[in-house]
Amino acid sequence: MDDASMVGLMGRVTGTVGPGLVGEVIVRVRGGAEHFLAYPATGTVRIERGTVVMVVEYLPPRTVYVTAAYDS
Amino acid sequence: MPMIVGVVAGVAVVAIAVLIGLFKMMWRVAEPNEALIISGSKHRTEGLEEGMGFRIVTGRGTLVLPGVQAVRKLSLDLNETELHVDCVTHQGIPLKVRGVVIFKVGDDFVSIANAGRRFLDQQKMMSERVHNVFAGHLRSIVGGLTVEDMIRDREKLTGQTRAACGTEMEKLGLIVDSLQIHEIEDPTGYIQNLAMPHAAAVQRDARIAQAEANRLATEAEQQSFARMAQATRDSEILQAGYQAERDKAGAKARQAGPLADAAARQEVVVQETRVAELEAHRREQQLQADVRKPADAKAYEKRTLAEGERDARISAAQAKAKETELAAAAEATRVKTAAGAEAEATKSRGSAMAAATRATGEAEAAAAQARGLADAEATKAKGLAEAEAIKARASALAENQEAVVAQQLAENWPEIVKAGASAFGSVDNMVVLNGADGMAEMLAKALTMGGTGLGLARQLLASMNQNAPTPNGTSPSLNGIAAPPSQKVPVEKDV
Numbered sequence: 194m195d196d197a198s199m200v201g202l203m204g205r206v207t208g209t210v211g212p213g214l215v216g217e218v219i220v221r222v223r224g225g226a227e228h229f230l231a232y233p234a235t236g237t238v239r240i241e242r243g244t245v246v247m248v249v250e251y252l253p254p255r256t257v258y259v260t261a262a263y264d265s
Numbered sequence: 266m267p268m269i270v271g272v273v274a275g276v277a278v279v280a281i282a283v284l285i286g287l288f289k290m291m292w293r294v295a296e297p298n299e300a301l302i303i304s305g306s307k308h309r310t311e312g313l314e315e316g317m318g319f320r321i322v323t324g325r326g327t328l329v330l331p332g333v334q335a336v337r338k339l340s341l342d343l344n345e346t347e348l349h350v351d352c353v354t355h356q357g358i359p360l361k362v363r364g365v366v367i368f369k370v371g372d373d374f375v376s377i378a379n380a381g382r383r384f385l386d387q388q389k390m391m392s393e394r395v396h397n398v399f400a401g402h403l404r405s406i407v408g409g410l411t412v413e414d415m416i417r418d419r420e421k422l423t424g425q426t427r428a429a430c431g432t433e434m435e436k437l438g439l440i441v442d443s444l445q446i447h448e449i450e451d452p453t454g455y456i457q458n459l460a461m462p463h464a465a466a467v468q469r470d471a472r473i474a475q476a477e478a479n480r481l482a483t484e485a486e487q488q489s490f491a492r493m494a495q496a497t498r499d500s501e502i503l504q505a506g507y508q509a510e511r512d513k514a515g516a517k518a519r520q521a522g523p524l525a526d527a528a529a530r531q532e533v534v535v536q537e538t539r540v541a542e543l544e545a546h547r548r549e550q551q552l553q554a555d556v557r558k559p560a561d562a563k564a565y566e567k568r569t570l571a572e573g574e575r576d577a578r579i580s581a582a583q584a585k586a587k588e589t590e591l592a593a594a595a596e597a598t599r600v601k602t603a604a605g606a607e608a609e610a611t612k613s614r615g616s617a618m619a620a621a622t623r624a625t626g627e628a629e630a631a632a633a634q635a636r637g638l639a640d641a642e643a644t645k646a647k648g649l650a651e652a653e654a655i656k657a658r659a660s661a662l663a664e665n666q667e668a669v670v671a672q673q674l675a676e677n678w679p680e681i682v683k684a685g686a687s688a689f690g691s692v693d694n695m696v697v698l699n700g701a702d703g704m705a706e707m708l709a710k711a712l713t714m715g716g717t718g719l720g721l722a723r724q725l726l727a728s729m730n731q732n733a734p735t736p737n738g739t740s741p742s743l744n745g746i747a748a749p750p751s752q753k754v755p756v757e758k759d760v
Contacts, residue, residue, distance in 0.1 A: 208427060209420075215427040227372055228440070230431045254375035255435045 198222075199251035203262055206231070206246055210259060211239035218246055218259055234258040294326040298341050300370075301327065302381045305334035321374050321381070339381050339388070343369045343442065346392045350400050352407040354415070361450035362407060366399050367443040368434065379438030395439070402429045412455060415446065422446070 202220050207228060210216030216231040233240060234249045240261055250258035295301040304319035329336050348364040370380040384391050406425045407415065414421050426444045434441055451457065658673065674681065 208424060214424060215431050217427060223372055225372070230427065230435070254371055254373055254379060254438065255431075255440060 199248055199257065202248045204229075204231075204246050204248060204257075204259065206240050206242050206244045206259075209240065209242055210246070212237055216240065216259075218248075218257065220248060220257070229255050229257045231257050231259050234260040290331045291328050292326055293322075293329050293336050295322050295324055295338075297324060299323075300339045300341060300377045300381075302337045302339055302377075302385065303327065303329060303334050304337075306330065319381075321377050323372075323377070337381075337385055339370065339377060339385060341370050341372065341377075343367060344392055344395070346396045346399065348396065348399055348403060350403045350407075352404045354407055355409060355411045358412060358451075358453060358455050360407065360412070361452070362403065362446060363448040363450070364403070364444060364446040366395060366441060367445075368395060368439045368441045371438055371440045376435075376438040376440070379436065381438075383437055395437075398433060398437075399430065399444075402426075402433065405429055412449075412451075412459065415449065416456070 199220070199222065202222060204218040204220035206216060207219050208215075208217035208231075210218070210231045210233050212233065216233075217228050218231040219226050219228045231246070238261070240246060240259070245262040246259035247262045248257045249260050252258075293301060293303075301322040302319055303322060323341075344367070346366045346368070348362065348366060350362045350364075351359065352362055353359050370376060370384075384394075387394070406422070406429050409425055410422065423444065426441070430441060430444075449456065661672065
């Protein structure tokens with residue numbers, strides 16, 4: 194599969210994403226749902242659990258940078 | 266020939282079997298929970314850069330050249346590692362933590378490649394390696410937490426786990442699905458002490474609740490006992506009442522016999538008393554008859570005799586007195602009668618004379634009074650009549666002289682005629698001829714002779730004869746319709 198296909202996928206935060214924290218998002222990918230370690234794409238944003246996020250960057254193997262999908 | 270055919274057929278079958286065997290040796294299929302790592306020939310590898318030297322196949326089949334390429338399987342299954350770690354918390358409390366880590370090889374090719382390079386020959390020892398890694402990490406994780414956090418704040422524990430192990434495991438191509446802390450052994454009793462206040466409070470509440478429940482139960486019990494005692498008391502009171510009634514009835518029943526005896530005896534005594542009374546009564550009657558009646562009779566006899574004697578004497582005295590009285594009365598009456606007669610006679614005479622004198626006087630007085638009254642009345646009437654006549658005449662004259670004169674003439678016609686007729690006073694009986702006319706003429710003449718100023722009257726008479734019946738008193742037959750030829754007219758001499 195193509196790595197670039199991760200970018201743009203939507204996911205849900207299962208562990209709070211924020212500065213100084215290692216967050217976790219679960220993303221539907223490869224016919225299943227996998228979780229990735231997540232960091233905020235824009236510096237100081239704190240994203241609580243349950244928020245829908247979009248993957249803006251993918252660093253193999255298991256790291257993504259996310260931003261909130263909707264203005265909350 | 267058939268033998269050649271058989272050999273050819275056998276060879277073909279063998280060849281097919283060999284081909285199938287070769288294909289089976291060359292065609293390898295990756296099961297869902299494993300990845301095939303194929304090395305040995307240069308291949309274009311999907312998802313990996315050039316120079317890796319092997320390719321990864323997941324979920325499908327691929328052709329492998331036996332002897333040229335090596336195929337190894339890497340399991341993608343879940344693994345778990347028991348953790349037994351002695352560690353010290355943030356507060357410096359030593360704990361023995363028992364937990365489990367659940368991990369697997371990542372599904373992406375990068376993770377599979379990393380894991381393949383590290384664990385391909387040591388898949389059995391993967392758990393041990395991970396345990397060693399995690400033992401150290403868990404110490405650091407627990408060192409960053411307090412006991413309360415570990416017990417209560419799972420989010421913080423998982424967050425710390427990710428922070429400490431996430432990147433570490435990325436290097437190994439593994440992902441941690443779960444870290445569970447099963448058991449925390451607490452040799453210093455910290456957790457127990459931690460729970461103690463709450464336990465004490467709970468125990469206190471429990472005891473309070475228990476005591477309250479006991480109190481309520483006891484209250485209810487005591488109330489119930491009180492009610493029972495009350496019911497017992499009421500019942501006993503009722504029973505005593507009934508017993509008393511029974512005793513009363515029994516006593517009454519026991520007294521009934523003696524009472525009946527006494528009543529019977531009383532009846533006997535009453536009857537005996539009655540008999541004695543009757544006896545006494547009879548004796549009294551006897552005595553009355555034997556003693557009292559004869560004595561009474563004797564006394565009555567004596568009394569009657571004495572009374573008779575006394576009455577006789579009284580009667581004699583009375584008769585004598587009466588006789589004397591009557592004689593005196595007769596004498597008196599005689600004298601009185603004589604005197605009364607004399608007086609009466611004298612009185613009668615006097616009164617008779619007085620009455621006669623008085624009657625005479627009264628009669629004379631009455632006569633004189635009557636005369637006087639009559640004269641006065643007559644004079645008065647005359648004066649009044651004249652005054653009235655003068656008044657009427659004056660008024661009549663004021664209004665209609667002729668009519669008044671005519672009226673007056675008519676009213677005074679008899680007098681006028683009389684006056685006129687006084688000329689005939691010496692005539693005894695006069696026969697008038699020529700009916701009414703003749704009479705009129707004669708009257709006219711007489712009137713002419715009789716009075717002055719009678720011209721007017723004559724004129725009036727003439728007019729009356731022409732017009733209407735003459736006034737009454739002259740003659741009713743003056744209307745001249747069926748007048749008799751002659752008639753007698755009585756002439757009064759007296760006025």
